[in-house]
Amino acid sequence: MSPPTMTTAAAATATAMAAGVLPRPRPHFLRRGILPSPASPLPFASRVSSAAPLRHRLPPPRFSLSPIPKTLSSPSHVPVRSLFTGIVEDVGTVRRIGPPPAPPSGGGGEAPGVDLEVETSTLLAGTQLGDSVAVDGACLTVAAIDAAASTLTFGVAPETLRRTSLGGRSAGDAVNLERALTPASRMGGHFVQGHVDGTGEIAAFRAEGDSLWVTVRAPPEILRLLVPKGFVAVDGASLTVVNVDEEGGWFDFMLVRYTQDNIVLPNKKVGDKVNLEADILGKYVEKLLAGRLEAMSKAQEREGNESGS
DSSP: OOOOOOOHHHHHHHHHHHHTOSOOOOOHHHHTTOOOOOOOOOOOOSOOOOOOOOOSSOOOOOOOSOSSOOOTTSOSSOSSOOOBOSOOOEEEEEEEEESOOOOTTOOOOSOOOEEEEEEOSSSSTTOOTTOEEEETTEEEEEEEEETTTTEEEEEEOHHHHHHSSGGGOOTTOEEEEEEOOOTTOOOOSOOBOSOOOEEEEEEEEEEETTEEEEEEEOOHHHHTTOOTTOEEEETTEEEEEEEEETTTTEEEEEEOHHHHTTSSGGGSOTTOEEEEEEOHHHHHHHHHHHHHHHHHHHHHHHHHHHHHO
8 A cells, every 4th residue: 555645735835834934833832822920029028129320212011910900989998909118219308298289279079088288399200190109008199299389298088097197197297208109119928919908006115235225016807827037018118027026916036237227117206107018929818718628518518418318
């Protein structure tokens, strides 16, 4: 029996491949659009970067986890649309907090919201309306920019006032400021969403050499997400947890000299409130484990019912 012959199309394809005309087939993960994940960031804790040099050009696109564009009508405290590192860029000064100025036309309607006006020279360059800025760790949206007065104004949602310490701020108070990450940003802290989990209370300061120990009382729902040598954002500053005492209701951390000089925390007093955000990784692990335990409990219950019937 004579060997089978190739069809005209198959022969043409073989000839083209031999001649190097046809491209090599791509790996399946490229055809599906699934690319390898980027390398994990290095965890540098208790550090604050200096301001980046100003450049007279348009800022690079902001890194965003949401395809939905943010508008000025969006609430100030929003789902994950921006990302921070907890590396404080500047310490700003509150110039005003309260209801926004009344419109010229007057009129009634819904109760006015709250505006937070902060003076900062470092963050003005490159900041635009609608940008996200972490103010003492709370992600807020820039609603107005006054270059002459060197101020940024943020609208503060009621939920933000309930969950954070911003409602207790007054004119003259200092606040930590950090703009959202861009694709070219250095990842010097950890993943901070700017979504404050709750507030804690400063319990003690204790010096050791030129470093400073800080002890913070925190609620159980936050303490259970903290682990020694893990991350926590305190007033938006990325810090390394040293000790956690869930039974005593506190955790502590240490500030090196450089960090003390570049964030607000060392200037606060025992009893002052601080905004706390636990590491997002701990939240996901807790949720996954809770779901798994619930499924196992239901499975055991079904087995018990079946064996008893």
